[in-house]
Amino acid sequence: MMQKRIEMDKSIKDVLSSQEYMPKEICLRRGKYYPKEFISSKGHKSVVWKGVDEYSMPVAIKFATYEDYINRSYLEEASRAAKLRGYSQFAHFYDADIKELEFSSFRSV
Numbered sequence: 322m323m324q325k326r327i328e329m330d331k332s333i334k335d336v337l338s339s340q341e342y343m344p345k346e347i348c349l350r351r352g353k354y355y356p357k358e359f360i361s362s363k364g365h366k367s368v369v370w371k372g373v374d375e376y377s378m379p380v381a382i383k384f385a386t387y388e389d390y391i392n393r394s395y396l397e398e399a400s401r402a403a404k405l406r407g408y409s410q411f412a413h414f415y416d417a418d419i420k421e422l423e424f425s426s427f428r429s430v
Contacts, residue, residue: 328365329386337368337384342424347382349418356382374415381412387419395419 329337336342338359347354356370360381367385374380385395395417402414 326365327386327388329367333386334362334368336424337422338362343370344422347420349416349420351416354380354382354416380415384422390419 340359343356343359345355347356353375354372355374356372358371360369360371362368366389367383370382370384372380372382399414399417402411405411406413
């Protein structure tokens with residue numbers, strides 16, 4: 322029996338893709354990150370932004386659906402991503418956390 326594919330709701334993707342609703346600052350375990358430019362919502366489970374960290378270094382910021390991490394830790398993804406550090410075509414993984422974002426006009430995401 323195939324499991325149902327986990328997907329982020331389109332309305333949530335629309336909100337997370339909008340500069341209007343995007344938080345100006347995101348504080349995680351290792352630092353502060355600032356979303357600057359929406360990149361993609363083409364994946365099934367996430368939205369990606371270009372941003373900078375608190376030292377103005379470029380970063381990619383991935384907003385993923387919580388359901389993807391109910392049965393596994395987001396730290397597993399971090400561990401797999403760390404193995405790709407030697408390959409220049411892959412972004413380096415620096416930080417992760419589970420955050421609930423509040424949007425005044427929408428439900429919590």
